[in-house]
Amino acid sequence: MVVLVTRPSPDGEALCDALSSSGIQVIYQPLIQFTLGKDSPSLQATLQETDVVIAVSKPAVEWANRALHSKMQTWPDSIRYLAIGQKTADKLSEVTAQKVHYPEVSDSEHLLQLPPLLKPINTKVTILRGNGGRELIREELLKRGARVEYCEVYQRQTLLFDGHSRVKSWKKIELPI
Known part of the structure; x- marks a missing residue:
């Protein structure tokens, strides 16, 4: 399982760390910044x-x-x-x-x-x-x-996001078996 985290910094990073430490693979893609x-x-x-x-x-x-x-x-x-x-x-x-x-x-x-x-x-x-x-x-x-x-x-403030290229790169992520 891979979890996409879109929360802004610094809460987004903290959530990613917590998920990663629990063995969950994470993609961090904030959509806004403060x-x-x-x-x-x-x-x-x-x-x-x-x-x-x-x-x-x-x-x-x-x-x-x-x-x-x-x-x-x-x-x-x-x-x-x-x-x-x-x-x-x-x-x-x-x-x-x-x-x-x-x-x-x-x-x-x-x-x-x-x-x-x-x-x-x-x-x-x-x-x-x-x-x-x-x-x-x-x-x-x-x-x-x-x-x-x-x-x-x-x-x-909305962050620039190229959905097409980001989704393509996410599809290349290897999931653990």
């Missing part, structure tokens, strides 16, 4: 005016943390931190040294049921994310009276 987001330079100023931060993914936390550290800045301790799931919350808690709240079910709908988001009238909410994505959290919080801002801390 780069610095357009709002990263203003992250610290944004955080200074924020009441609640919502992190929607581990890459959002990692890139935000990278942006702060590159300017020798730290995460404010006066903010309430929320994350869409436990892994993202664990990472956010690690970098902020703060308690991070997250829903038991890792999705936007359940995140919106957390007590700090039920009546956020005049609360300034910053959503850490990449380029694009679902609009549900922002739209619902605006309806509930929050002031919401996206902070694009990373971008997903």
Whole structure:
């Protein structure tokens, strides 16, 4: 068996290592890469005016943390931190040294049921994310009276991929008997 791994770096390499160490043959072909987001330079100023931060993914936390550290800045301790799931919350808690709240079910709908988001009238909410994505959290919080801002801390960029030639080379891989 050969497994094709398309996750971006560094998670893609880690998955390949884990599969290989289990005796599984791996082909690594990332289809996207992450780069610095357009709002990263203003992250610290944004955080200074924020009441609640919502992190929607581990890459959002990692890139935000990278942006702060590159300017020798730290995460404010006066903010309430929320994350869409436990892994993202664990990472956010690690970098902020703060308690991070997250829903038991890792999705936007359940995140919106957390007590700090039920009546956020005049609360300034910053959503850490990449380029694009679902609009549900922002739209619902605006309806509930929050002031919401996206902070694009990373971008997903499509990598060039010549499918025809890559598939031809993959077909030449010898499988163990």
